[in-house]
Amino acid sequence: MKTLSPAFQAHLASGTTTLAWCWRLTRHDGAHLGFTDHDRDLAFDGTTFEAASGFSASEIKDSVGLAADNLDVDGALSSDTLNEDDLAAGLFDGARIEIWRVNWQDTDQRVLMRTGTLGDVSRGAGAFTAEVRGLAQDLQQPKGRLYQYACDAELGDARCTVDLTQPTFHTTASVAEVTSRRLFAAAFSDAFADDWFARGRLTFATGANGGRSEIVRRQTLSAGLAQIELWQPMALDIGIGDVFTLTAGCDKRFATCREKFANSLNFRGFPHIPGADLLSTIARSGTSGS
Secondary structure, eight states: OOOOOHHHHHHHHTSOOOEEEEEEEEOTTSOEEEEESSSSOEEETTEEEESSOOOEEOOOOOOSSSOOOOEEEEEESOBTTBOHHHHHTTTTTTOEEEEEEEETTOTTSEEEEEEEEEEEEEEOSSEEEEEEEEGGGGGGSOOSOOOOSSOOSOTTSTTTOOOTTSGGGEEEEEEEEESSSSEEEEOOSSOOOTTTTTTSEEEESSSTTTTOEEEEEEEEEETTEEEEEESSOOSSOOOTTOEEEEEOOOOOOHHHHHHTSSOGGGOOSOTTSOOHHHHTOOOOOOOOOO
């Protein structure tokens, strides 16, 4: 149930309203962005809601029960704070979104209509469509740990405890050759085995992709240069001389934890659980002599 202030309720009951929609996005990096379908900027709660940003939303529906109530938001990529490069880079993935109904003549008169997170985003020529997932969406996600062979900790987190700042697991280099946004070559200051950084994270410190990161798919040595392939292409072109950092990757296997990281005591999987062969084992009784 929505709770309205007496002033806002009186405004709605007057029959002549001055209403606008406002959307507030909160990204994982803490950035707050505001947009409105009104023809001038609005402001409340420390956020300026940018006008004429081309935002529109599908019909908001609420259902009884725990089913996820989702809606779509359409927008034009016409804002300096909302552009195709940032969407492609994943800066808005999982961002929190609030949808407000506001009296644009007095923004103190407003009601929060829906909160949720941004889901799938599809981009077109100068426009995008984003799915807004309701809070019930979280109830559909797996929770807790799984009984499995592989480790379920993130490399370097508090459960794993591996220090990724050690020189063995961390290096800085610059781009020497560029084939595409996914494939390029670099000269390392130290020698690392092939695929030492596979499944690890590469983060650009300079260049057009400065501050953005991606997961390494493959890393091999060829003609004195490390050939690096990423799982996903970077949002912008990679330039020769761009500086980046690499952290070692982990395939979540017990042998890797023990041999590569010497961290078997903190392995968070179950490497000794019975396999499928145990299910097909036939019980055999012993034979007795007469």
